[in-house]
Structure formats: structure tokens, C-alpha cells
Amino acid sequence: MTDSKVVLITGAAKRIGACIATTFHSKGYRVLIHANKSIEEGTKITEELNQAREKSAAFIQADFNELNKIEGFSENALDYFGRIDALVNNASTFYPTPIKHLKQSDWEKLFNSNVRAAFFLCQALEDELSSRSGSIINIVDAHVGKTLRDHSIYSMAKSALNSMTKSLALELGNSIKVNGVSPGAILWPPNLEEDNSEATEKIKKELLAKIPLQRLGKPEDIANMVYFLAESGNYISGQVIKVDGGRSLV
Ligand SMILES: NC(=O)c1ccc[n+]([C@@H]2O[C@H](COP(=O)([O-])OP(=O)(O)OC[C@H]3O[C@@H](n4cnc5c(N)ncnc54)[C@H](OP(=O)(O)O)[C@@H]3O)[C@@H](O)[C@H]2O)c1
Numbered sequence: 001m002t003d004s005k006v007v008l009i010t011g012a013a014k015r016i017g018a019c020i021a022t023t024f025h026s027k028g029y030r031v032l033i034h035a036n037k038s039i040e041e042g043t044k045i046t047e048e049l050n051q052a053r054e055k056s057a058a059f060i061q062a063d064f065n066e067l068n069k070i071e072g073f074s075e076n077a078l079d080y081f082g083r084i085d086a087l088v089n090n091a092s093t094f095y096p097t098p099i100k101h102l103k104q105s106d107w108e109k110l111f112n113s114n115v116r117a118a119f120f121l122c123q124a125l126e127d128e129l130s131s132r133s134g135s136i137i138n139i140v141d142a143h144v145g146k147t148l149r150d151h152s153i154y155s156m157a158k159s160a161l162n163s164m165t166k167s168l169a170l171e172l173g174n175s176i177k178v179n180g181v182s183p184g185a186i187l188w189p190p191n192l193e194e195d196n197s198e199a200t201e202k203i204k205k206e207l208l209a210k211i212p213l214q215r216l217g218k219p220e221d222i223a224n225m226v227y228f229l230a231e232s233g234n235y236i237s238g239q240v241i242k243v244d245g246g247r248s249l250v
Contacts, residue, residue, distance in 0.1 A: 002055075004028050004029060004030055004056075005028075005029050005030070005083075005085040005086070005132075006029065006030045006031070006032060006080075006081045006083050006084050006085055006086075007021075007024045007029050007030075007031055007032065007084070007085065007086040007087075007088060007230070008032040008034065008077050008084050008086070008087050008088070008121075008125075009021050009024070009031065009032070009033060009034065009088040009090055010034045010064075010088065010089055010090050010091035010117065010118075010121070011034065011035065011036075011090045011091030011092060011113075012031075012033040012034055012035065012042070012045075012088075012090060013033065013035035013038035013039075013041040013042035013045060014035075014038055014041045014045075015187055015219065016090065016139070016183070016186060016187065016219045016222050016223070017033075017088075017090040017091070018033075018041075018045055018219075019219035019220060019222070019223045020088055020090060020219075020222065020223040020226050020227075021033050021045065021049070021057075022045070022049070022223075023220065023223035023224065023226075023227050024086075024223075024227060024230075025049050025052070025053070025056060025057065027227060027231070029085075029086075030055075030056045030057065030058075030081050031049060031056065031057045031058075032057075032058050032060060032077050032080060032081070032084070033045060033046050033057060033058070033059050033060070034059075034060050034061070034062060034073075034077075034091070035059070035061060036061065036062065036063045036064065036091070039059075039061055042059045042061070043059055045057075046058060046059040058080040058081070060073065060076055060077055060080075064091060064112050064113050064116070064117035065108065065109065065112050065113075067112070067116065067117075067120065070117060070120045070121060070124060071120075071124050073121075073124075074121055074124035074125050075124075077125075078125070078128055083128070083132060084125055084128050084129065084132070084134070085129070085132045085134045085135070085230075086129075086134055086135040086136070086137065086230045087121060087122065087125055087129060087134070087135070087136045087137070088137045088138075088139065088226055088230075089117070089118035089121065089122075089136070089137070089138045089139060089161070090139045091113050091114075091117060091118075092113055092114050092139070093109050093110055093113040093114065093154075094151075094154055094189055095110075095151075095154070095189075096150040096151050097110070097150070097151065097152060097153045097154070098150045099152060102152075102153065106153055107153050110153040110154050110157050111153070111156075111157045111160070114154065114157035114158055114160075114161060115157045115158075115160045115161045115164060118138055118161060118164065119164055122136055122164075122168055122172075122178075126172065126176070129172075129175075129176045130172065130175035130176055131175075133175060133176070134176055134177075135176065135177045135178075135179070135229065135230040136165075136168065136172075136176060136177070136178045136179070137179055137180065137181060137226050137229050137230060138161050138162075138164065138165045138178075138179075138180040138181075138240075139180070139181055139182075139183065139222070139226075140158050140161050140162050140165070140180045140181065140182040140240050141154075141155075141158040141182055141183065142182040142183060142184040142242045142243075142244035142247060142248050143155065143158070144158050144159050144162045144182060144240075145159075145162075145248070146248070161180070162180060162182075162240055165178055165179065165180040165238065165240055166238050166240075169237045169238030170238065173237055173238070177229070177233070177234075177236065177237045178237055178238065179229045179233065179236060179237060179238070179239050179240065179241070180239070180240035180241070181222055181225045181226055181229065181240070181241055181243055182240050182241065182242045182243065182244065183217065183221075183222050183243055183244065184211065184217060184242065184243065184244025184245055184247040184248070185207060185208075185211065185216050185217065185244070185245070185247065186216060186217040186218065186219060186221070186222060187216070187219065188204065188216075192204070210247060210250050211244075211245045211246065211247045211250075212245060212246030212247070212249060212250065213245035213246055214245075215245065216245075217243060217244070217245055221243050222243055225241060225243050229241070
């Protein structure tokens with residue numbers, strides 16, 4: 001297994017990112033799990049994967065608000081296993097920014113985590129991914145192309161990530177496949193996840209009613225598509241695939 005492929009997944013200590021990590025791992029990949037604040041969760045999942053298969057997972061911490069650290073981060077990531085075959089840009093920050101109240105620091109937080117780090121990681125790992133005929137998969141959002149009320153900065157950042165996917169597919173296409181996956185409603189944001197108040201339940205119910213499949217997706221639905229794009233979609237590049245239960249039709 002020492003020459004098995006390696007995937008780097010950002011924001012992978014929990015939720016969808018963790019599911020992407022375990023999915024790749026279950027198919028024989030070695031996984032580099034990045035997190036920022038969720039160090040405990042990231043360490044735990046890394047230990048579990050290493051118990052399942054020795055030396056098959058490593059944990060790396062980095063705050064993507066510190067741009068000067070991106071190069072060091074990618075060098076560290078490459079040093080762990082000596083190769084990287086796939087990069088999954090999954091890290092994200094998501095919160096409303098009504099125009100009356102937003103601050104410039106919101107712009108920085110939302111752009112840094114959703115697109116700037118992804119872009120500079122692609123740049124830093126281009127040679128390595130290219131030498132492996134590798135893959136970049138960006139996790140976008142099915143709202144791109146429409147938009148999300150009161151979330152202008154997040155929507156702009158994800159639109160930039162969508163556009164970046166196509167630009168880099170064109171620019172790097174001779175050696176790296178670049179694609180995106182756009183989730184619909186998969187997991188409620190952490191602040192709503194545990195909130196069973198009447199008002200929140202109403203919001204959740206109204207949203208579910210707008211999804212043709214009438215239910216939330218599962219993290220596995222996203223992880224399986226990401227894995228497909230990395231491993232099987234040999235002639236697919238520059239595509240951003242919606243995994244949203246049909247939500248974008250309504
Ligand atoms: N959940 C959904 O239903 C849904 C819907 C549409 C799109 N998406 C997209 O799918 C992806 C996964 O969704 P999710 O809900 O699982 O994501 P999430 O929990 O909102 O975020 C994933 C991780 O991003 C990391 N992150 C945030 N800011 C960072 C920073 N400054 N530096 C480094 N890492 C940072 C966080 O790591 P730490 O916890 O370690 O700080 C966080 O755990 C995201 O790109 C999201 O936009 C999700």
C-alpha cells in the first residue's frame with residue numbers, strides 16, 4: 001500500500017469533508033486531513049483511519065486567513081507521503097452578511113476560506129498534481145447561478161470558485177482534471193443543526209418542500225461524486241456537477 005494514491009482534503013475534520021476523507025480511504029487512498037479549529041476531531045478521525053490501515057492518514061492544521069502560510073502548508077502536505085494525486089478544496093465559511101451590517105473583515109473571512117486558499121493551493125500543488133495526472137475537485141454550492149438572500153459575500157466567493165474551476169480546467173487541462181461538485185441542502189449549518197425551535201423547524205420544512213426529492217442529501221452523496229470525478233471521470237474536466245436533489249430546477 002506504500003505507493004497508494006494520496007488525496008488532500010481541506011476542512012476535513014467533520015461533516016462533509018470528513019465523509020470525503022473516509023470515502024477515499026475506504027477505496028485504498030491515503031488521506032491528508034486538513035482542519036483549522038477542529039484539531040480534536042481531525043486528530044481523532046486520523047487516528048481511526050490509521051488504526052484501520054497503518055500510515056494511511058495524516059493531519060495538518062492551517063488557518064487559511066494566513067495566506068503566507070499556504071505555501072508552507074502545501075510543502076508539509078507533500079512531505080507526509082511524498083505524493084499528492086488529488087486535491088479537494090472543501091473548506092468553507094458560511095454565514096449571512098446583510099449589506100447594512102457587514103464589515104470588510106467578513107469579506108476577508110468568506111473569500112479566504114471559500115476561494116482564495118483554494119486558488120493558491122492549486123498554484124502551489126500544480127507541479128505535483130500535474131506529474132501524477134491528478135485531479136482538483138472544488139466544492140462549490142448549488143445556489144451559484146441563482147444566489148442566496150442576505151449572503152452576498154458567500155455567494156460571490158462561491159461564484160468565484162465556480163469560475164476558477166473552469167479557468168483552471170482550461171489552463172491546466174493537459175495534465176490535471178479540474179472539476180467541481182455543487183451540493184444542495186446536505187447538512188444544516190451547525191447553528192441550525194441542533195435547533196428544534198418552532199421557527200427553525202418551519203424554515204427547514206419550507207426548504208425541504210422546494211426540493212423535488214423532498215429530502216436532504218447525505219454527505220456520502222457528495223463524497224461519492226467527488227470520488228467518481230477523481231477516479232472514474234477520465235474524460236470530464238471543467239464541469240461543476242450539482243448534487244442537489246433537483247433543487248436548482250425549482
Ligand atoms: N452543508 C451543506 O448542506 C452545503 C450546502 C452547499 C454547499 N456546501 C459546501 O460543501 C462543503 C462542505 O460543507 P460543510 O457544511 O461540511 O462545511 P463547513 O462545516 O461549513 O466547513 C468545513 C470546514 O471548513 C474549515 N474552515 C473554515 N474556515 C477556515 C479557515 N479560515 N481556514 C481553514 N479552514 C477553514 C472549517 O475547519 P475547522 O472546523 O477545522 O475550523 C470547517 O470545518 C463546503 O465547501 C460548503 O460550502 C455545503
